[in-house]
Amino acid sequence: MARILTDTQIRILRIICLYLKNILVNSWRRLLMLVKYILLCWLQQKIRRAYRRLGEAIFNYLEQGLPEPLVQADVKAQLNNLANLKADKLIRRQSIRQLRDKIRNTSYSLAS
DSSP: OHHHHHHHHHHHHHHHHHHHHHHHHHHHHHHHHHHHHHHHHHHHHHHHHHHHHHHHHHHHHHHHTOSOGGGSHHHHHHHHHHHHHHHHHHHHHHHHHHHHHHHHHTOOOOOO
16 A cells, blocks of 8 residues: 555655646746747847838939949948848847747647
């Protein structure tokens, strides 16, 4: 009888440890997601500033009367910078999505 109680207690302790590990790992992942969201907001601000600078550069070229402002060197550089920022934003969103999938896949249910 004592052996049965210890086996049950060991099983309960293993389940508790499994859930504690899951809670700690998922809490760490959620903290990483929070940091990535903060960085994503910062990146969005950079994108907004890049759009504003791009618009100002195009407006200045149009105001000066220069033809085809989109083929000017500094406007092309700003467009390339904007494309790189958008690609970085997509990569960060994909990494957040991967963390969400990891959290979803590590949710446990009690065995009957």
